Amino acid sequence: MISLLIEIREGQIKDITYEMLTLAHKLAAAQKQEITSIILSDNCQQYADTIKQYSHKIICVEDPLLANFNTQVYLPVLSNIINDTKPNLFLIASSGFGTDLAPYLAASLNLPLITDIFDLELNPDNMLARRSMYGGKINADIISKSLPAIATVRVGSFEKILASNLLIPNLSAEITKLPFLIDPSILEMSKFIEYGEVPTTGIDITKSDILIAVGRGIKEQKNLAAVEKFAQDIGGTLACTRPIIDAGWLPKDRQVGSSGKTVKPKLYIALGISGAFQHISGMKSSENIIAVNKDPEAPIFSVAHYGVVGDLLKILPLLANRINALKG
Numbered sequence: 326m327i328s329l330l331i332e333i334r335e336g337q338i339k340d341i342t343y344e345m346l347t348l349a350h351k352l353a354a355a356q357k358q359e360i361t362s363i364i365l366s367d368n369c370q371q372y373a374d375t376i377k378q379y380s381h382k383i384i385c386v387e388d389p390l391l392a393n394f395n396t397q398v399y400l401p402v403l404s405n406i407i408n409d410t411k412p413n414l415f416l417i418a419s420s421g422f423g424t425d426l427a428p429y430l431a432a433s434l435n436l437p438l439i440t441d442i443f444d445l446e447l448n449p450d451n452m453l454a455r456r457s458m459y460g461g462k463i464n465a466d467i468i469s470k471s472l473p474a475i476a477t478v479r480v481g482s483f484e485k486i487l488a489s490n491l492l493i494p495n496l497s498a499e500i501t502k503l504p505f506l507i508d509p510s511i512l513e514m515s516k517f518i519e520y521g522e523v524p525t526t527g528i529d530i531t532k533s534d535i536l537i538a539v540g541r542g543i544k545e546q547k548n549l550a551a552v553e554k555f556a557q558d559i560g561g562t563l564a565c566t567r568p569i570i571d572a573g574w575l576p577k578d579r580q581v582g583s584s585g586k587t588v589k590p591k592l593y594i595a596l597g598i599s600g601a602f603q604h605i606s607g608m609k610s611s612e613n614i615i616a617v618n619k620d621p622e623a624p625i626f627s628v629a630h631y632g633v634v635g636d637l638l639k640i641l642p643l644l645a646n647r648i649n650a651l652k653g
């Protein structure tokens with residue numbers, strides 16, 4: 326049996342659930358296994374109705390304390406379900422929730438865990454998962470020599486399942502409701518308070534036709550002013566890679582990539598960006614990509630339509646002058 330935890334946030338089933346269901350169907354069809362979806366919520370029925378066509382079984386545990394994600398509350402509930410049902414494979418989203426929960430679960434059940442996988446092969450007594458390592462520089466195949474095992478699934482790695490195209494069709498899950506039994510002392514350990522909004526600048530980079538994106542090649546925060554001015558001059562918007570956000574030089578809503586925004590402007594100018602796949606996945610569909618990088622081997626050149634090899638701090642004023650001359 327292949328089990329998965331349905332990810333629900335603020336009353337919505339998250340898209341990653343449907344991606345995990347695609348993977349579960351692929352594996353279950355190949356191995357002739359059943360799929361069990363697990364719902365932890367304050368209102369199971371509405372979610373069960375939404376996903377019952379994709380699973381053989383649904384296990385629900387319902388309680389107001391399960392309305393919002395809380396690792397310490399989810400942990401004993403899920404541990405009991407996995408202990409009782411013994412799935413070959415248990416899938417959890419590699420989201421903020423799953424990244425927190427999965428290691429606790431693996432440790433408490435003494436099961437192997439492979440995190441952030443983007444592909445997976447299930448065999449009768451082992452599993453082979455693929456994930457990237459060293460900041461995306463290599464992909465590694467990792468084997469769990471025993472089952473059951475747990476895997477967290479990277480968001481965006483699989484297509485969302487489509488009711489019109491199911492590998493295992495005609496499902497209508499049998500729903501089992503289990504009682505919510507936890508040690509009340511757990512509630513002393515952690516409690517859900519609220520969802521916080523990430524501060525934004527009110528600028529939506531996905532709406533801009535021209536994006537000027539900076540990476541670590543910009544070197545210092547003070548150099549951003551020239552890029553901002555250049556962006557304004559050509560009617561563009563400033564965007565960036567994740568290290569620029571991590572350094573606190575620009576707000577989070579300017580980040581392009583797998584953990585930022587996916588953009589598709591008419592023109593994307595990448596300044597001092599190496600082209601890690603997490604960044605490329607968010608901008609590769611841009612209509613025209615110009616990359617400036619001092620390293621001729623930088624991977625960004627593999628997706629760029631035009632490339633300039635050189636120091637961005639020297640090239641930027643030349644570019645600005647040329648554009649201003651053309652405008653003039």
Ligand SMILES: Cc1cc2nc3c(=O)[nH]c(=O)nc-3n(C[C@H](O)[C@H](O)[C@H](O)COP(=O)(O)OP(=O)(O)OC[C@H]3O[C@@H](n4cnc5c(N)ncnc54)[C@H](O)[C@@H]3O)c2cc1C
Pocket residue numbers: 460461539540541542543565566567568569580581582583584585586596597598599600601602603604607617618619620623635636637638
């Ligand atoms: C789970 C996860 C999620 C991630 N999500 C994202 C994401 O959403 N978006 C994202 O961007 N990254 C993301 N990352 C980080 C990603 O792996 C890379 O580390 C990051 O994209 C690298 O950013 P960079 O290109 O600015 O820096 P670097 O990789 O350090 O590249 C800097 C580049 O600048 C060039 N350079 C240096 N000086 C100059 C100069 N003077 N002139 C011209 N070029 C110069 C260098 O040759 C180099 O190619 C994620 C990582 C993980 C693990």
